[in-house]
Amino acid sequence: MIDVTLVDAGRLAVQQEMRRDPRVWVLGEDVARGGLWGQYRGFLEEFGAERIVSTPISESTIMGAGLGAALVGTRPIIEMRIFDFVMCAMDELVNQIAKIRYMFGGQARPAVVVRMPHGMWRNSAAQHSQMLESWFVHLPGVIVVAPSCAADEAGLMVSAIRSDDPVLFFDPKDLWLAADRMPAGEIQPIPFGKARRLHEGGDLTIVTWSAIVPKVMEAVTLLAAQGVHADVLDLRTLWPWDEAAVLASVKKTKRLLVVHEAVEVGGFGGEIVARVIDQLGTAHVKVARRLGAPRLPIPFSPPLENQIRVTTEKIVAAAMKAARE
Amino acid sequence: MIDVTLVDAGRLAVQQEMRRDPRVWVLGEDVARGGLWGQYRGFLEEFGAERIVSTPISESTIMGAGLGAALVGTRPIIEMRIFDFVMCAMDELVNQIAKIRYMFGGQARPAVVVRMPHGMWRNSAAQHSQMLESWFVHLPGVIVVAPSCAADEAGLMVSAIRSDDPVLFFDPKDLWLAADRMPAGEIQPIPFGKARRLHEGGDLTIVTWSAIVPKVMEAVTLLAAQGVHADVLDLRTLWPWDEAAVLASVKKTKRLLVVHEAVEVGGFGGEIVARVIDQLGTAHVKVARRLGAPRLPIPFSPPLENQIRVTTEKIVAAAMKAARE
Amino acid sequence: MPKKKSSEKAGSGHNLARLTELYNTMTRIRAFEETALTAHKAGEIPGPLHVSIGQEGVAAGVCINLTREDRITSNHRGHGHALAKGAEASRMFLELFGRAGGYCGGKGGSMHIADFSVGMLGANGVVTGGIPIAVGAAQGLKMLKSKAVVVCFFGDGAINRGPFLEGLNWAALYNLPVLFVCEDNGVAAFTATASVTAGPGVMARAASLGVSGVSVDGNDVVAVDAAAAHLLAEVRGGVGPRLLHAKTYRWTGHTSTDAAAWRDPVEVSAAKAGCPIARLKSLLIERGAANVEAIAQAAAGEMTACRSAAHAAPWPDPATAFDDVQDVGAVRHV
Amino acid sequence: MPKKKSSEKAGSGHNLARLTELYNTMTRIRAFEETALTAHKAGEIPGPLHVSIGQEGVAAGVCINLTREDRITSNHRGHGHALAKGAEASRMFLELFGRAGGYCGGKGGSMHIADFSVGMLGANGVVTGGIPIAVGAAQGLKMLKSKAVVVCFFGDGAINRGPFLEGLNWAALYNLPVLFVCEDNGVAAFTATASVTAGPGVMARAASLGVSGVSVDGNDVVAVDAAAAHLLAEVRGGVGPRLLHAKTYRWTGHTSTDAAAWRDPVEVSAAKAGCPIARLKSLLIERGAANVEAIAQAAAGEMTACRSAAHAAPWPDPATAFDDVQDVGAVRHV
Ligand SMILES: Cc1ncc(C[n+]2csc(CCOP(=O)(O)OP(=O)(O)O)c2C)c(N)n1
Numbered sequence A, B: 001m002i003d004v005t006l007v008d009a010g011r012l013a014v015q016q017e018m019r020r021d022p023r024v025w026v027l028g029e030d031v032a033r034g035g036l037w038g039q040y041r042g043f044l045e046e047f048g049a050e051r052i053v054s055t056p057i058s059e060s061t062i063m064g065a066g067l068g069a070a071l072v073g074t075r076p077i078i079e080m081r082i083f084d085f086v087m088c089a090m091d092e093l094v095n096q097i098a099k100i101r102y103m104f105g106g107q108a109r110p111a112v113v114v115r116m117p118h119g120m121w122r123n124s125a126a127q128h129s130q131m132l133e134s135w136f137v138h139l140p141g142v143i144v145v146a147p148s149c150a151a152d153e154a155g156l157m158v159s160a161i162r163s164d165d166p167v168l169f170f171d172p173k174d175l176w177l178a179a180d181r182m183p184a185g186e187i188q189p190i191p192f193g194k195a196r197r198l199h200e201g202g203d204l205t206i207v208t209w210s211a212i213v214p215k216v217m218e219a220v221t222l223l224a225a226q227g228v229h230a231d232v233l234d235l236r237t238l239w240p241w242d243e244a245a246v247l248a249s250v251k252k253t254k255r256l257l258v259v260h261e262a263v264e265v266g267g268f269g270g271e272i273v274a275r276v277i278d279q280l281g282t283a284h285v286k287v288a289r290r291l292g293a294p295r296l297p298i299p300f301s302p303p304l305e306n307q308i309r310v311t312t313e314k315i316v317a318a319a320m321k322a323a324r325e
Numbered sequence C, D: 001m002p003k004k005k006s007s008e009k010a011g012s013g014h015n016l017a018r019l020t021e022l023y024n025t026m027t028r029i030r031a032f033e034e035t036a037l038t039a040h041k042a043g044e045i046p047g048p049l050h051v052s053i054g055q056e057g058v059a060a061g062v063c064i065n066l067t068r069e070d071r072i073t074s075n076h077r078g079h080g081h082a083l084a085k086g087a088e089a090s091r092m093f094l095e096l097f098g099r100a101g102g103y104c105g106g107k108g109g110s111m112h113i114a115d116f117s118v119g120m121l122g123a124n125g126v127v128t129g130g131i132p133i134a135v136g137a138a139q140g141l142k143m144l145k146s147k148a149v150v151v152c153f154f155g156d157g158a159i160n161r162g163p164f165l166e167g168l169n170w171a172a173l174y175n176l177p178v179l180f181v182c183e184d185n186g187v188a189a190f191t192a193t194a195s196v197t198a199g200p201g202v203m204a205r206a207a208s209l210g211v212s213g214v215s216v217d218g219n220d221v222v223a224v225d226a227a228a229a230h231l232l233a234e235v236r237g238g239v240g241p242r243l244l245h246a247k248t249y250r251w252t253g254h255t256s257t258d259a260a261a262w263r264d265p266v267e268v269s270a271a272k273a274g275c276p277i278a279r280l281k282s283l284l285i286e287r288g289a290a291n292v293e294a295i296a297q298a299a300a301g302e303m304t305a306c307r308s309a310a311h312a313a314p315w316p317d318p319a320t321a322f323d324d325v326q327d328v329g330a331v332r333h334v
């Protein structure tokens, strides 16, 4: 095992794949300088300015040029700096990348990775903190990845780069620089659609992903101390998602709580609840519930942000209620 | 009652409000010529080129300029031609319009109506047929309106224009030109968040909205002939939505089927199922299920489009299953 | 500064074979679209159809200078571009009709025709949609050390959308092998482009972004050919992107259902009188070509046959609606 | 064609009161940002902070020509614009600190300061975010028959995003009362703008979109004032939009946590040697102003007091997190 941050883990994965495959390259703002978090540190020296391309502030074209470059056989990693700026490139993502293979009857293979650090990043306010990952689950044509730890960041990144499908890769901003560990040596790809079990328990199932995961685990420890034992699944990828693992767990616990950082209304939690109810039937499920943020933009000030954030305490309370009800 | 299409109904509503309030105006491509469907026919003559502004193909600026004009006290109707092109203006919609009041602590009032004809429009293929209304339910700061008949198109448009909140108004493309009737005389505003009951029945609750509604009603007639009586609610507005009416109906029927034209995965149906389960509890609900499109882009060819469309037969089958299970 | 190419000079330098090839391409495009229009009116073709009747000189004159390895991107009015780049009319017709065997298996229709095997990277339903794709394709080709270049076709309406600025700046910055072709027919959908476009126009906009170019009479195919040859030689030489501004005219409405009653009939008659195909035909006859009529007849015959074949062709298997979304996470049933 | 304004001439035409007012504004901006930087380093200010130290001449020189009814839009580096337009330093500090009474009630922070009561329509966290808003505001004002004009501040990095093209074309097309101000500090975040920008630059881009303007030394506040006065007179006269291109320099890194080790120290020293505030100070002393030191001291004192007051101020009531989302469909609890 080696000590790394998630930034390091991502960097090692991209580096490994760029060494392996000369068609892989990166484009985005300030990337030649190493990227905003150092996620491409040293790449200019190793790979040269043709494979680590610092671009103008032209989000539409960063996204669209990545697609064009994929159509002729290269494998671009499209770095969007932070997710909120993807709003400047939605036509290229939604109308072009996601649909081009289908519209053209299979002729196009948009093998791009779109990298979009998302979520809160303390006190960055409404335009730099959004999580809208559920939107893309609803968008046919794309894979949606949202890791929460270094090993997943690395292994899923390797899979994303090797994928012939377009992969939307959501780096968890708030965990980006947290200390973590991952296996040493060559990074193995992690298949899409397989959840990671973080804790075993029979009292309720908690399904979660991305930056909120450490808080869920804090809550799980507190719950265990009170005699409530949760089965915890980190989905890791939201499309495809590991429905089988979730159903198996809820069959056992009969109680489901989905926890996500994003706004609860219209979030991906609703999809999970609806599928579980549909597949297991209401007679076999006692509780199915979500915990997410209230439907508000993200405020700047710490006490306001804290007020609307999904906290460990809120997770404990929701889990307690779900387990005992 | 007068005979109108939905296009007529919308036109009459906008005209009435433009006569009432000189601050109301329209901007968008080809609007001075009457709009793509004639929804602004005659406006140039009546209101002049300053209030019916044909713009360049500049979606970002159509959306953003509408916001700017609202900030100084005018009340713009932002015509986006078809919803898919909103992807070219998402920063202005998502990062600016939806957040500006909150970010500025209440100083800004983005009183705009964003008009976005959405959904299938026979054989227009992937880039001209999308329905992503569920995305905006997940987006704090906006109201989401999706009428299915002339009277609602008119009454909700009047409310939208008078609203100080930004209203995303989804005209149903596939019904746009269908014959319908509405009350003669002054158009009264219809409040947001009140569903319309289209059919009474005790066997199951069908919740639906927008262009699929006439198909649902066809299905309801067929179901009634087979002895299955549905309670049908057209939500009309998705945010706020009439949770009380849905809960009351499901309390009675114990069976819920949400029917929408959009892709089922990640659609607004999941939110409704999750809320109903959360509020009523699994013990009081026998079935809660959705019927939407499979997770595919919209294909061009009629048999392919028909294959993935939500049809009357599919609605009958799903309702039958939900009622009998 | 824009240079004006004179057709006379260039034309005289052209050999008869090349003129004949241009004529063949243009008559085939014309016949394709006239046949498609008729079929659309007869209810054989579903969905919207945007034809480019009157603009054939641009597609033909540019694409005659391309190899199969070169790539093009197109817009919503792309039949001519596809045919000129070498796509098969028969498979295009099948696609227009939504039948099996069409270029996109019936998933795309008129607005999304693509033939990657001949370097046609696709029409596009979004105005300017092809611009970022074109510059990215050029960047990828350069990275792969390919000698191929990219031609990016767009209309005069497209120069008011942001991606125009971003894409030209990008191509100039990275010195990419792209020829931008602005097909300026004076209208954007139903609006005169001049009424929504400030400043001196596309040439000045491009120059301000570091992209120089040539303005040409797009209805003079010999001039288009000469200008494109010149600019593409520069682009292949590695100087970076160039712009070809081709002034032309669209005879018809925006879509096949738009009768274009809003167009000035005098303007339309004048345009028809200056028909680019008729102009080339005169030149060919003047130069002693014998087979002019036969070429036009062959084109008409080819397209009529394509139409009949498409009409008789089977529909796609409905199950194929589920194919080609994505490899991982694909859904297989409703 | 860009006209160069010479500071000497303009300066001599300025009366002492106006020069003093400019000096007061500039020293207040400088003191505000230096104090904010210190507070940020001390951990008193959460979130990112973008300061404009070295660029004060642009905000001051432009805004001295505005009335309260005129509007401005700004970008992520907007403290100077807000102060110059008349926003209160105390409420800005409260906002930076995230405290009750701040301009946005603590919801915005540095990147979203707005004061609608003085026509400051807001900073913006998205590069070019203010451009469409500015042109729309101008369009609305024109419709309402207001005499007010709009000034739109943006950086040199913004000219590579699409909305720049769209917004300038739009303003020219509808003949809107907008002054675009490009604050050209040579960098965009951490990248030299010249390295990502093709063509001759912002003046040529604007001209190609029908917007003419003036290029000026942005560190010479007297020249900025004169140029802005001239352009705003034109804009108020109804000729449509104009551009002011102000060449300046940012002394610091991109955000307060960027030590800017990547900057050329020689370049930074040269910029500091040419400090716009020091230049104006010399001029004032030359012209016999007596109170120069006092003004700077007062500014420093004011900002120190604002900082202390902000530090001591109460946090917003957490329940206010639920306010001001929307009237209908608002949520009230978690
Ligand atoms: C982003 C976007 N906005 C609007 C449209 C609708 N639309 C289709 S074609 C067209 C006009 C395009 O004009 P131009 O580029 O000059 O092409 P032409 O139709 O003249 O060939 C418009 C507005 C679109 N397809 N995409």
Ligand SMILES: Cc1ncc(C[n+]2csc(CCOP(=O)(O)OP(=O)(O)O)c2C)c(N)n1
Pocket: A029, A057, A059, A081, A085, A088, D076, D077, D125, D126, D127, D154, D155, D156, D157, D158, D185, D187, D188, D189, D193, D250, D254
């Ligand atoms: C659309 C968008 N892309 C990227 C960013 C990140 N970003 C913030 S400021 C900045 C540089 C802007 O440069 P410039 O406009 O010259 O302003 P300066 O920072 O020099 O004042 C960037 C890239 C952003 N805020 N918005």
Ligand SMILES: [Mg+2]
Pocket: C155, C156, C157, C183, C184, C185, C186, C187, C188, C189, C193
């Ligand atoms: Mg045109």
Ligand SMILES: [Mg+2]
Pocket: D155, D156, D157, D183, D184, D185, D186, D187, D188, D189, D193
């Ligand atoms: Mg800058």
